[in-house]
Amino acid sequence: MSARTDPAGSSKSWPLADRAMLALCWAAGLLLVAIAAGIVLYMAAKGVQYLRPSLIFSHPVADLDQSKSGGFLDPILGTALIVLGAIGIAAPLGVATAVWLTEYGRPAWLARAVESGVEVLAGTPSIVLALFGLTFFAQQGLGFLSTTGASGAVFGRSLFICCVVLSLEALPLVVGATREGLLATPRHVREASYALGKTRAATIHRVLLPVARPNIATGCALGMGRIAGDTAVVLLLGGGALTLEANGGIPLLGTLKGTGSTLTTYVYANSPSGEGNAPEKAYAAAFLLLLVVLVLNWVVDRIARGSEQLGWIR
Amino acid sequence: MASAATDFSRAVPRLWSDRLVGPALGAAGVLVLLVIAGMAVYVFKTAWPSFHANGLAWFGSGEDANAALQKIFDSKGPHYVYTLRAWPLLYGTVLSSGAAVALGLVLSIFAAVFIVEFAPPSITRVLEPVVRLLAGVPSVIYGLLGILVMVPFVGDHLISTERKESVLYVVQLTGASLLVATLLLTIMIVPIMIAISVDALRSVPSSWTEGALALGANRWRVIWTISVRASRPAIVAGAVLALARALGEAIMLAMVSGGVIFAPNPLDGLTFIYEPLQPLAAAIVQGAEGFTVKPYGATLFAFAAVIMVSSVFLSFTGWAVRRRLRRFGVQA
Amino acid sequence: MDPLMPPPPIRRIVVDRAPAPVPVPETNGHVVQTITRTKAPAGPERMLADTVTIAYGGKIAVNGVTLPVRQGEVLALIGPSGCGKTTLLRTLNRLTELTPSARREGYIALDGEDIDRLEVTELRRRVAMVFQQPNPFPMSIFDNVAYALREQSRKRPGKSVVQPLVVDALQRAGLYDEVRDDLDRPALRLSGGQQQRLCIARAIATRPEVLLMDEPCSALDPRSTAVIEALIGELRRDLAIVIVTHNLQQAYRVGDRVAFMYLGDLVEYGPTEQVFGEPRAQRTRDYIGGAFG
Numbered sequence: 001m002s003a004r005t006d007p008a009g010s011s012k013s014w015p016l017a018d019r020a021m022l023a024l025c026w027a028a029g030l031l032l033v034a035i036a037a038g039i040v041l042y043m044a045a046k047g048v049q050y051l052r053p054s055l056i057f058s059h060p061v062a063d064l065d066q067s068k069s070g071g072f073l074d075p076i077l078g079t080a081l082i083v084l085g086a087i088g089i090a091a092p093l094g095v096a097t098a099v100w101l102t103e104y105g106r107p108a109w110l111a112r113a114v115e116s117g118v119e120v121l122a123g124t125p126s127i128v129l130a131l132f133g134l135t136f137f138a139q140q141g142l143g144f145l146s147t148t149g150a151s152g153a154v155f156g157r158s159l160f161i162c163c164v165v166l167s168l169e170a171l172p173l174v175v176g177a178t179r180e181g182l183l184a185t186p187r188h189v190r191e192a193s194y195a196l197g198k199t200r201a202a203t204i205h206r207v208l209l210p211v212a213r214p215n216i217a218t219g220c221a222l223g224m225g226r227i228a229g230d231t232a233v234v235l236l237l238g239g240g241a242l243t244l245e246a247n248g249g250i251p252l253l254g255t256l257k258g259t260g261s262t263l264t265t266y267v268y269a270n271s272p273s274g275e276g277n278a279p280e281k282a283y284a285a286a287f288l289l290l291l292v293v294l295v296l297n298w299v300v301d302r303i304a305r306g307s308e309q310l311g312w313i314r
Numbered sequence: 315m316a317s318a319a320t321d322f323s324r325a326v327p328r329l330w331s332d333r334l335v336g337p338a339l340g341a342a343g344v345l346v347l348l349v350i351a352g353m354a355v356y357v358f359k360t361a362w363p364s365f366h367a368n369g370l371a372w373f374g375s376g377e378d379a380n381a382a383l384q385k386i387f388d389s390k391g392p393h394y395v396y397t398l399r400a401w402p403l404l405y406g407t408v409l410s411s412g413a414a415v416a417l418g419l420v421l422s423i424f425a426a427v428f429i430v431e432f433a434p435p436s437i438t439r440v441l442e443p444v445v446r447l448l449a450g451v452p453s454v455i456y457g458l459l460g461i462l463v464m465v466p467f468v469g470d471h472l473i474s475t476e477r478k479e480s481v482l483y484v485v486q487l488t489g490a491s492l493l494v495a496t497l498l499l500t501i502m503i504v505p506i507m508i509a510i511s512v513d514a515l516r517s518v519p520s521s522w523t524e525g526a527l528a529l530g531a532n533r534w535r536v537i538w539t540i541s542v543r544a545s546r547p548a549i550v551a552g553a554v555l556a557l558a559r560a561l562g563e564a565i566m567l568a569m570v571s572g573g574v575i576f577a578p579n580p581l582d583g584l585t586f587i588y589e590p591l592q593p594l595a596a597a598i599v600q601g602a603e604g605f606t607v608k609p610y611g612a613t614l615f616a617f618a619a620v621i622m623v624s625s626v627f628l629s630f631t632g633w634a635v636r637r638r639l640r641r642f643g644v645q646a
Numbered sequence: 647m648d649p650l651m652p653p654p655p656i657r658r659i660v661v662d663r664a665p666a667p668v669p670v671p672e673t674n675g676h677v678v679q680t681i682t683r684t685k686a687p688a689g690p691e692r693m694l695a696d697t698v699t700i701a702y703g704g705k706i707a708v709n710g711v712t713l714p715v716r717q718g719e720v721l722a723l724i725g726p727s728g729c730g731k732t733t734l735l736r737t738l739n740r741l742t743e744l745t746p747s748a749r750r751e752g753y754i755a756l757d758g759e760d761i762d763r764l765e766v767t768e769l770r771r772r773v774a775m776v777f778q779q780p781n782p783f784p785m786s787i788f789d790n791v792a793y794a795l796r797e798q799s800r801k802r803p804g805k806s807v808v809q810p811l812v813v814d815a816l817q818r819a820g821l822y823d824e825v826r827d828d829l830d831r832p833a834l835r836l837s838g839g840q841q842q843r844l845c846i847a848r849a850i851a852t853r854p855e856v857l858l859m860d861e862p863c864s865a866l867d868p869r870s871t872a873v874i875e876a877l878i879g880e881l882r883r884d885l886a887i888v889i890v891t892h893n894l895q896q897a898y899r900v901g902d903r904v905a906f907m908y909l910g911d912l913v914e915y916g917p918t919e920q921v922f923g924e925p926r927a928q929r930t931r932d933y934i935g936g937a938f939g
Contacts, residue, residue: 043459096343119630123628127562127564127621131605131615230452235565
């Protein structure tokens, strides 16, 4: 084997300017790694320092000395509730929309409008959605979604409303991922199904959706990640209390109609920006939140690798 | 628009249930469209009183915006007060988002070039999950790190007491500043730009890069003069999308930019980056409690309307550009 | 020998009888060129490939080939698909190293220096390449030709320095008259033949010592092919040219020496008239006679 210089040219011979640029490239890459490592390691250190099992399993307590009392069981439940609730709305709606766009799509102007609409939604910041929800759901007719005060004023804020608004946030992700999966299925799969005499609906139900299942799962996981990490909507629409205050007797529905918080608002509330001054609990909750998001990221990764669909997901 | 629907309408047998499925699914799509359209209409309708009362001067500068907002909040019907000059808010938004996109553009181009060309495979395997991680971290965690780590650091160690005293008559320098806001915002938007840039760089035809290498250019020159040059439209599209994201960021900015509406003054020299600011989205978060007061609510919605228009417009542009690029074979 | 070679007979080879010259029919207007080969004395040896073996991940593509490349003459590499001629060509400017699984053994020298010891960018300045598919960059014609001039030097030369060199290269490539009115036109708007000539101009702008051509005319129409073949005839005065072609007639028209390769082995090497007229190896005879392709 003959000795050779680096196949693409050792950079020692390059002009100084080019070597400086190469150094900048390395610096950029390493900086990114350093930032990510810094964030994860710092949060982990603080989380391990402050996270105790008692925190996870106890309720928040209204106490002047926040740093010593109460935990965040309610925010954890709150996060779980809104993630499941919102994706429960977004997934069927999003898959239906995506299927309609790819498999039907007539009249064409309507399909274009819906596609543009979904893109508009994707670009809408969550604070705008939150503000919209704030006044919209305070209208008289929608009192069933939340509490109605004694004077007839609709409170307009509840976990259920959070679910509805957050589903709008996750919707474009589900639609996009599902469409990608459906568009990637080759024509001959559909044609084979039609040739066997199946109707279009049956083809979609029995052939296309199962094939696109990894994409749907990816879209849902991405959506769930976005929902779990959202603060603005729950801050404005969750009602402000740290504990889950159910409204009405029915177990799950009552909780949804009531107010509460999630991990994100709990972190916000306990940080110097919120009322609390318990940074330890904020760190602990934030660490938990980060773990949830990382797990969801990892799930997306596994699905993507499992179905051999590598690539960058917006 | 890409549609996989072939015209099998006559060839495929139709059951009565099949006839329902199409329109039913279409109804889902139409529902989504109606919700979005309805939301846009509602936002503008609610924001209208604020714009109407101020006219174009809404976008201008005038008396202290903090005081103006307080007056709006305190006003009682039927003599509602809507007077507001929102320039400091707009300026703060543009300043922080613009600076973040500029910084992020530089960082993301070099990082993308690194990932595509110069990184050893072991580092590339690490970098791709790293970028996805940075994209997935919730904004409240960035805000928490900002307010608990960066703001005290800046406030205690980077801003000297003399500096604080030099502007004390105007504003208090606490460390919650343009500097921290811009840095965190940059980290948040960089993943979007990197993802798009890497896709575009990888899709440059190898005949060009091979031809350039065969002409004796070194690897850096090849990727800079050929690949990055050919990817310029995609990089711009990525920057537009990143700008849209930055404009809409509320929670993190509310936590680190300082709670007071202030327009950082470049004429202050270096102190400029230590001054607090209040981007539009952060203003909504700060003021959300007061929405029950009608004019205050209208003002908040006016902020939301401005954010919505610009963010949606930019998002839409970025998406449309990427779609056109994909038709030309550039993977954007 | 006749300047115009009769087309090789597509029939079973009968060895003991020389093929009779077939009278060329009167043509109807298509280009018939008379090849006058000026016998320039073979110049100094520019490159030498000495017992070169190249393998892609275990599969041997070139097997122990020794070939000299001399200035002032055109070396034509011929052979059926997959015989390794393109691999050998690409190894002369170390482009094979872009493929991670490629391994090379043997010695290749440029002007006596081992090319492995040279900086690869330096090597590629002196050994230029033109590809099968014309690949002009998405820039103007001027920027294309000036690319090597600008990217090879430490300090970016000013336009006034580069301009005459660009014009000179375009003239030598025979393209200047067609594009002189607007050099800032995008290069991708040129026709296929013009693009290939642009690529040639781009390659020779820095006055390399050796020009490698990988089937440069296979994607072009006959008229462009004729123009480029004439161009090759002129360029070889200053350069050493190595051309890979699967078109035997082209090899005959253009080449001064011919190397025939088959499945990685160098089967025959010699002056064109000898290889085509009196091939020594049976396999050469079979290939030239059209027994296999």
